[in-house]
Amino acid sequence: MAGRSTGLPTQKQVIELLDGEFVRAGYEIDDVVIDSRPRPPRITVIADGDKPLDLDTVAALSRSASALLDDLIAGDDAYVLEVTSPGVDRPLTAEKHFRRAHARLVDAELADGTTVTARLGIVSDDAVDLVVRERNDWTVRRIPLADIVKAVVQVEFSPPKPRELELAGAAGTEAEA
Incomplete structure (x- = not known):
């Protein structure tokens, strides 16, 4: 120019x-x-x-x-x-947004109308692993990105549990809680 x-x-x-x-x-x-x-x-x-x-x-x-x-x-x-930077209130709309928010806590609205609070795991093949707490234990749910209507990173005031990070594929990246 x-x-x-x-x-x-x-x-x-x-x-x-x-x-x-x-x-x-x-x-x-x-x-x-x-x-x-x-x-x-x-x-x-x-x-x-x-x-x-x-x-x-x-x-x-x-x-x-x-x-x-x-x-x-x-x-x-x-x-x-x-x-x-975009800030935490920006909705995650592209695969790169989910990848960049790896191991962060999100609130997600799914195409079936349900909502879930989960830790973002590995993103691959147009899907993401969501680490959710079910019946007092951590579970990984594989969700196609196309099935996520809206996802927003949440502000956390305490560190995540080591098991939760391990399931998200981020063990050792945060201080042990």
Whole structure:
């Protein structure tokens, strides 16, 4: 993308401009939100990857994104740039979302109308293992992703049990509870 423009770029322009930089860092741009109402306007870049965004990575991506955007946006046009992750309230809609949320607790609504709170296990062959508590024991249920109407990661305030993590295929990744 060559030359400076006047005003704010479009969502498409921002994605095209920043995509290569984010991919090199191991992340993909999930969304770009441009809000021109506040002064200065805000450009929010929502990125996700197989490893969670940490503060150092956010800072590095913010610096490189800002430098690229500064070259695109006319010098006198101020803006606020925010690089962030999707957050836990984003519904899991694609296989990569389920894979990235491995070993996290989710509330899922299934196509048959039932709901389940479960720990996400291994994702493969368009299905996911859900570790659920049934009759005072942990059980693994293999559910096709197409049968999950909605799934949202839950915030946890205590660590999961070792057996639950083991069944999710994540033994040793969390502190033993």
